[in-house]
Amino acid sequence: MNRPLMLVQIGLAMAVGLATMVLFPLVAPLYGVINATLYTSMAIFALSLALLWGFAGILCFGQSAFFGLGAYAYAIAAINFGDTTIACAFAILVPVLFAAALGYFLFYGRLSDVYLGVITLTVTLILFKLINSTGGDSWRIGKARIGGFNGIPDTPPLRVPFGGEILSPTQLFVFAIICLVVVYTFCKWLALTRFGRAIAAVRENEVRAELLGYNAKRLKLAIFCISAGLAGLAGLLFANTVFVSPTIFGLSMAAQVLIWVIVGGLGTFVGPVVASIVLQMVAVYFGKLGWIDPNIVLGALLIAFVVFVPSGLLPTATRIAGILKNRAGSRGRAGQALPGEVGERQVS
Numbered sequence: 001m002n003r004p005l006m007l008v009q010i011g012l013a014m015a016v017g018l019a020t021m022v023l024f025p026l027v028a029p030l031y032g033v034i035n036a037t038l039y040t041s042m043a044i045f046a047l048s049l050a051l052l053w054g055f056a057g058i059l060c061f062g063q064s065a066f067f068g069l070g071a072y073a074y075a076i077a078a079i080n081f082g083d084t085t086i087a088c089a090f091a092i093l094v095p096v097l098f099a100a101a102l103g104y105f106l107f108y109g110r111l112s113d114v115y116l117g118v119i120t121l122t123v124t125l126i127l128f129k130l131i132n133s134t135g136g137d138s139w140r141i142g143k144a145r146i147g148g149f150n151g152i153p154d155t156p157p158l159r160v161p162f163g164g165e166i167l168s169p170t171q172l173f174v175f176a177i178i179c180l181v182v183v184y185t186f187c188k189w190l191a192l193t194r195f196g197r198a199i200a201a202v203r204e205n206e207v208r209a210e211l212l213g214y215n216a217k218r219l220k221l222a223i224f225c226i227s228a229g230l231a232g233l234a235g236l237l238f239a240n241t242v243f244v245s246p247t248i249f250g251l252s253m254a255a256q257v258l259i260w261v262i263v264g265g266l267g268t269f270v271g272p273v274v275a276s277i278v279l280q281m282v283a284v285y286f287g288k289l290g291w292i293d294p295n296i297v298l299g300a301l302l303i304a305f306v307v308f309v310p311s312g313l314l315p316t317a318t319r320i321a322g323i324l325k326n327r328a329g330s331r332g333r334a335g336q337a338l339p340g341e342v343g344e345r346q347v348s
Contacts, residue, residue, distance in 0.1 A: 006192060009270075010185050017181040025170045033173050034241060035284075039277045040176040041237035044183050046260040046272040048230035051187050054266040055196075056223045057203035059113055062120030063257055065127055066095035066228040068248040070235025072131070072146075075244045078156040079144040085161045091236035092229045099228030103221045110217075121254060128249035151245030158240045167240075176237050180273070183230055187269050190226075199223055252295065259302045265312025275313060 025033055049063045073094035078087035102123065106116050135148025144152065158167045158175070167175065190196045201209040202216045210216050238248065247253065260279060264271030279301070283294035309316050 003192060006188050010188055013181055013184050013270075017177050021174045021177050025173060030169060033169050037169070037173045037176045037237065038241045039280050040173070040180050041234050041241060042257075042260075042280060043273045043276045044176075044180055044237065045231055045234035045257055046264070046276040047180075047183050047187060047269060048227045048234060049257050049261050050264070050266075050269055050272040051190070051230065052223060052227035054261055054268065054272070055187070055191060055203075056199050056220070056227075058220060058224065059117045060120045060224075060227075061117040061254055061258070062122075062124035063227070063231055064249055064253040065120070065124040066099060066231035067235045067238070067253070067257075068124075068127060068131075068246075069095045069098055070232025071239040071244045071248055072152070072235075073232070074236045074239045075152045075155040076141050076144040076146075079152075079154075080142040082156075083162065084156060084159045087156075088158075088236055091239075092232045095228040095232035095235070096225045099225045100221065103224040107217045107220045107224070124249055124254055125251065128246055128251075131246040131249060147245075149246060151243055151247075153243040155239050155244055158236075172237075172240060179233060179237065183233070184269055184273070195219070195222070256298065259298055262302060263305050263313055265314040265316070268312065268314045271312055271314030 024036060028036065045063070045067055048066070049060065052058050052060055052063070070091040074084075074087045074091035077090035078084050081087060102120075106119065111119070131146065132149050134146040135150070137145065139146045139148070146152070158172060159165060160167065191200075198209070198214050198219055201212070201214060202219050206216045235248070238244075256279075257276075260276040261272045263279065264273070264275030279298060282301075283298060286292055286294045286297050305312065311319075
């Protein structure tokens with residue numbers, strides 16, 4: 001991708017984000033704004049895996065571990081410090097440090113992609129079981145009760161930095177949209193940097209990249225930690241929209257983000273964002289109907305896309321648009337050539 005195209009895409013993302021921030025709270029009820037904030041946090045979560053898997057080629061089945069650690073780190077730090085600004089830093093830093101420790105053994109141990117996926121999923125399920133078993137009063141971190149299966153329902157809401165007023169639902173929605181646009185811009189920028197090109201080289205052929213002098217293990221570890229930090233940011237927003245509980249470490253959450261990225265399209269950043277929002281709305285709709293489990297619908301959609309649209313929604317739409325454009329251009333050239341051909345035949 002060239003830089004001018006990237007700037008156009010970032011400009012469009014900013015325009016859409018600005019329009020959404022201004023117009024959506026004016027027309028949507030309060031519960032709609034809260035749901036939109038939740039969808040936005042999940043879109044950032046999808047972007048974190050799109051960067052790690054779609055761009056770097058590292059399949060992580062346990063991305064929800066970093067998402068959950070970000071949410072729990074925010075809640076526990078906010079309760080203990082009484083300031084959500086410091087808690088925001090913990091929400092990003094804790095997943096990054098955990099990813100650094102885990103990634104060191106994964107990448108420097110030279111595990112294959114299959115084992116990496118299995119281990120990350122196992123770590124997520126271990127965290128799920130561990131948090132579920134912390135239901136007693138003795139399970140505390142400072143002032144914060146971990147709460148076991150009940151989670152931490154009294155999570156302090158996000159405030160203006162350094163002890164300011166509590167953000168209203170509309171202000172939190174605006175903050176979430178800003179975070180989404182910033183994360184999208186960061187991912188697009190990162191892909192075009194020297195670091196991003198090195199990551200792409202390792203993705204395409206790790207052995208060749210190492211022969212050219214790149215440290216593939218260090219590059220993989222770095223992008224793994226960056227992705228974890230983005231997932232932690234998503235967990236921070238989630239903790240301010242829905243109360244924190246062990247279900248965010250569950251298998252359902254781990255599977256959903258994979259479905260969003262697959263349906264949206266590997267190798268794209270807009271696709272997973274759109275897919276995450278649309279599929280969440282679909283799940284909510286079928287959940288309201290009550291006669292079918294939304295997870296069955298999501299599973300059916302996953303199978304359909306893997307079989308019939310393996311490249312994902314956005315790449316397929318782009319390819320179809322290109323084909324239609326080429327056909328329209330061919331017809332236009334044929335129509336322009338036709339009068340000349342007729343004239344030549346008449347002269348002859």
